[in-house]
Amino acid sequence: MAESGLTRRDVLKIGALGAVAGAVAPAVVRAAGGSLRIGIPSDIQQIDPHLVSSAIDYTSMEAMFDSLTTFDRAMNPVPALAEKWEQPDARTYVFHLRRGVKYHNGREVKAADVKWSFERIIAFGGKSKWASYLADVASVEPLDDLRVRINLKNPSAPFLSSIRYAAIVPPEEEKNLGTRPVGTGPFRFVERVPNVHVKVARFGDYWRKDVRYADEIVLSPVPEAQTAVANLQAGTLDLHYNVPPKFKAELDKSPNVRLYEPQPFATNYMLMLIRHAPPLDNVKVRQALAGVTNRELIHRAAMFSVGEPGCSPFPRAHWAHSADVACPTFDRARAKQLLKEAGYPDGIELTLKASPQYPEFVRTAEIYEAQAREAGIRLKIQAIEWATYVKDLYGENNFQLGLSAVVREFDPDAMTSGVFGTKASGNPGLYSSPRMDELLRMGRAELVPEKRKAIYREIAQLVITEVPAIRQQTWPVLWGATAKVKSLHVNALGRPNLLEIELG
Amino acid sequence: MKRYLAERVVQLVVVLFVVSVIVFGLVRLIPGDPATVQLGSEATPQALAALRHDLGLDRPLWVQYGLWVRQVLRGDFGQSWVSKQSPLALIRRFLPATLQLTGLAFAIALLIAFPAGVLAARYPGSWLDRAITGLALLGVSLPSFWLGIMLILAVALRTGWFPPSGYASVWEDPGLALRTTALPAFTLGVGLAAPLSRFLRSGMLDVLSAEYIRTARAKGLGERAVVVRHALKNALLPVVTVLALQIGTLVGGTFVIEQVFAWPGIGRLSLTAIQHRDYAIIQAVVLLVAAAFVLINFAVDVLYVWLDPRIRLEAER
Numbered sequence: 077m078a079e080s081g082l083t084r085r086d087v088l089k090i091g092a093l094g095a096v097a098g099a100v101a102p103a104v105v106r107a108a109g110g111s112l113r114i115g116i117p118s119d120i121q122q123i124d125p126h127l128v129s130s131a132i133d134y135t136s137m138e139a140m141f142d143s144l145t146t147f148d149r150a151m152n153p154v155p156a157l158a159e160k161w162e163q164p165d166a167r168t169y170v171f172h173l174r175r176g177v178k179y180h181n182g183r184e185v186k187a188a189d190v191k192w193s194f195e196r197i198i199a200f201g202g203k204s205k206w207a208s209y210l211a212d213v214a215s216v217e218p219l220d221d222l223r224v225r226i227n228l229k230n231p232s233a234p235f236l237s238s239i240r241y242a243a244i245v246p247p248e249e250e251k252n253l254g255t256r257p258v259g260t261g262p263f264r265f266v267e268r269v270p271n272v273h274v275k276v277a278r279f280g281d282y283w284r285k286d287v288r289y290a291d292e293i294v295l296s297p298v299p300e301a302q303t304a305v306a307n308l309q310a311g312t313l314d315l316h317y318n319v320p321p322k323f324k325a326e327l328d329k330s331p332n333v334r335l336y337e338p339q340p341f342a343t344n345y346m347l348m349l350i351r352h353a354p355p356l357d358n359v360k361v362r363q364a365l366a367g368v369t370n371r372e373l374i375h376r377a378a379m380f381s382v383g384e385p386g387c388s389p390f391p392r393a394h395w396a397h398s399a400d401v402a403c404p405t406f407d408r409a410r411a412k413q414l415l416k417e418a419g420y421p422d423g424i425e426l427t428l429k430a431s432p433q434y435p436e437f438v439r440t441a442e443i444y445e446a447q448a449r450e451a452g453i454r455l456k457i458q459a460i461e462w463a464t465y466v467k468d469l470y471g472e473n474n475f476q477l478g479l480s481a482v483v484r485e486f487d488p489d490a491m492t493s494g495v496f497g498t499k500a501s502g503n504p505g506l507y508s509s510p511r512m513d514e515l516l517r518m519g520r521a522e523l524v525p526e527k528r529k530a531i532y533r534e535i536a537q538l539v540i541t542e543v544p545a546i547r548q549q550t551w552p553v554l555w556g557a558t559a560k561v562k563s564l565h566v567n568a569l570g571r572p573n574l575l576e577i578e579l580g
Numbered sequence: 581m582k583r584y585l586a587e588r589v590v591q592l593v594v595v596l597f598v599v600s601v602i603v604f605g606l607v608r609l610i611p612g613d614p615a616t617v618q619l620g621s622e623a624t625p626q627a628l629a630a631l632r633h634d635l636g637l638d639r640p641l642w643v644q645y646g647l648w649v650r651q652v653l654r655g656d657f658g659q660s661w662v663s664k665q666s667p668l669a670l671i672r673r674f675l676p677a678t679l680q681l682t683g684l685a686f687a688i689a690l691l692i693a694f695p696a697g698v699l700a701a702r703y704p705g706s707w708l709d710r711a712i713t714g715l716a717l718l719g720v721s722l723p724s725f726w727l728g729i730m731l732i733l734a735v736a737l738r739t740g741w742f743p744p745s746g747y748a749s750v751w752e753d754p755g756l757a758l759r760t761t762a763l764p765a766f767t768l769g770v771g772l773a774a775p776l777s778r779f780l781r782s783g784m785l786d787v788l789s790a791e792y793i794r795t796a797r798a799k800g801l802g803e804r805a806v807v808v809r810h811a812l813k814n815a816l817l818p819v820v821t822v823l824a825l826q827i828g829t830l831v832g833g834t835f836v837i838e839q840v841f842a843w844p845g846i847g848r849l850s851l852t853a854i855q856h857r858d859y860a861i862i863q864a865v866v867l868l869v870a871a872a873f874v875l876i877n878f879a880v881d882v883l884y885v886w887l888d889p890r891i892r893l894e895a896e897r
Contacts, residue, residue, distance in 0.1 A: 121662050129618075129620035201626070201630075202624035202626055203627050203630070203631060205622060268663065269673070270663040270849070270852070296842070299848075300840050302732070303732055303745045303840060306733060309737055310737055310743060462855070463855060466621045470622065471612075471625075480621075501624065504621075
């Protein structure tokens with residue numbers, strides 16, 4: 077199942093599946109009702125679904141909105157507000173909307189709303205994270221009330237996955253979207269009290285009748301991780317988002333708390349970003365750094381054995397991963413030799429920035445510092461407050477080395493082009509390689525899975541030889557749940573399916 | 581008297597002006613701004629510039645300051661970019677939680693400090709005195725975030741009497757409110773009780789060696805009456821002054837405690853606002869807290885003038 081790229085054949089298959097009403101359900105939830113209390117590490121910042129930028133905000137977005145497509149458990153795009161679609165040619169999609177889907181304000185969804193919603197996101201440009209997801213969209217034309225045609229600028233393999241996040245909203249509610257948002261999702265907005273909670277309640281007219289789920293969800297910020305874990309143990313929270321890996325060993329022994337890891341595997345990863353300027357514009361210096369990357373140690377000591385170490389951008393079980401792509405071995409002598417060849421026989425001093433917002437970064441930085449010293453790489457660690465860190469790295473490209481987490485979509489294009497593409501938003505190191513850009517472009521446009529896989533094999537090779545950045549391992553988002561939660565499905569990106577939470 | 585009051589009012593205005601400049605400058609000295617926080621790590625420079633323009637952050641600092649002061653003088657503190665609410669509405673919403681927490685912390689501090697301080701002074705050098713002094717030192721030295729977490733793990737989880745975090749209002753559910761407030765208030769109260777008991781001890785020691793105490797004892801008063809009626813009353817004066825000053829420490833302590841216990845008060849409002857670079861909230865909180873401090877001191881001063889003729893005379897001279 078994981079070996080499926082998105083070909084036109086697949087698309088048609090999926091469309092046909094959708095035509096059989098109800099066949100879209102990934103799983104039917106049995107138990108339901110009651111209130112679900114979810115802890116989040118910091119307060120919800122943004123509730124306008126088109127402006128949501130952090131993973132934490134995304135949880136409330138997921139509860140209140142739907143898009144044309146959604147993901148099944150294997151992260152394949154499947155019908156949601158669109159019950160089926162056709163692809164007359166490589167650049168055109170026609171979506172058929174489900175009849176009778178209602179917004180929380182009672183109005184039925186029309187094709188014109190799709191156009192309006194897409195155009196609103198695109199118009200936000202850099203202000204909306206999702207605008208980059210719609211970069212391939214040329215135009216959106218409603219054909220009638222229930223059919224909409226989307227024209228693409230170029231063939232796009234990740235398209236059906238990308239539109240998963242384009243929330244369809246009613247234009248008449250635009251002024252309320254940032255304060256009292258209205259969508260078609262399983263939950264409607266109730267209230268938001270800053271620092272206390274965001275509350276949503278079950279929407280009675282939700283279009284999917286085959287699912288039963290909680291009556292309400294209360295999302296409360298619990299900033300101190302230890303306090304959050306104690307709340308899980310005491311049963312005063314039902315779920316907590318992003319339990320730090322250091323609690324895993326303790327909670328695995330706890331009888332009343334269970335940790336859920338992303339299924340089938342996590343795609344988020346830890347990455348050391350490299351500013352491509354002297355002395356790090358020299359590939360040998362970067363290769364030396366890669367050579368002192370002790371993934372095993374980072375995995376055990378910084379990540380408490382959570383996640384999967386690896387140097388290629390793709391997790392081992394991802395269809396885009398090629399088994400013959402090998403990581404450079406940990407080799408201090410070789411690193412020293414590389415430095416010498418690069419013109420630094422006496423070693424080199426570099427600054428490594430990390431934010432204590434995620435203690436895993438600081439621990440990883442310390443491991444690097446200790447492992448690199450003997451190879452002649454003296455790393456100065458700078459621990460900086462999060463917002464400052466983001467500004468330094470992403471705002472001003474003011475760094476030499478920095479540890480970061482890459483949160484990307486499942487499609488291999490999403491995992492790579494936003495990080496390694498020239499001028500990509502996730503490429504603050506300003507790495508630029510014509511060959512890489514060419515490969516990324518090819519991978520995006522190629523619709524045949526086998527050919528696509530070969531392209532991503534070459535991309536992974538390039539990541540290892542050119543060292544645009546250094547990947548350490550995957551970073552699975554852990555969800556802590558009490559015994560009240562009987563089952564929970566967390567997808568590859570660490571997002572729970574709110575319709576698949578079974579309460580006891 | 582009138583001139584004295586007038587002088588104090590002028591002082592108040594000057595202090596508020598200085599505070600407003602400092603807070604306005606300080607929040608802008610923190611690296612990063614609302615635009616970088618709002619747009620996240622993937623923002624393009626163009627988008628950042630556009631948002632800064634929308635938020636008025638691209639104007640010269642003195643223009644931004646002038647606009648803000650003009651707004652504030654009209655009673656308008658702007659709008660939080662995160663929640664789109666006015667800072668005053670947010671402060672009004674979170675102040676009761678902080679008052680409830682600090683109120684109980686204050687009571688706990690007094691309940692611990694008074695008996696401890698008095699007993700230690702009554703039997704100086706005894707094992708009791710040494711134990712109390714030792715505990716007070718421990719109380720001052722314990723970082724409150726550590727104590728808070730320990731209480732959550734050792735008390736809340738073990739006994740199940742207290743929820744590990746959360747808030748209930750004393751007006752809505754007094755029983756639950758007591759249970760939710762107990763641990764954070766205790767954590768905060770211990771930090772305050774420690775220095776207080778030491779102050780009380782030394783104050784009491786001074787007073788107990790005074791002549792009039794000897795007189796009181798000589799005329800055959802019971803020990804209880806000597807300590808409680810004669811000594812404690814007189815030892816209280818400096819303690820009250822210290823208490824008033826400790827209110828500042830208490831407010832500062834809420835920043836840490838509210839974070840550990842996920843307590844929805846002013847401390848967390850401010851901390852979150854700093855993380856989000858929510859200038860409107862930071863500025864409003866600091867300005868209003870400063871104003872409250874100045875006003876309280878002002879009120880205390882006026883009270884002193886009324887209480888103590890010597891101060892009044894000095895003022896009139």
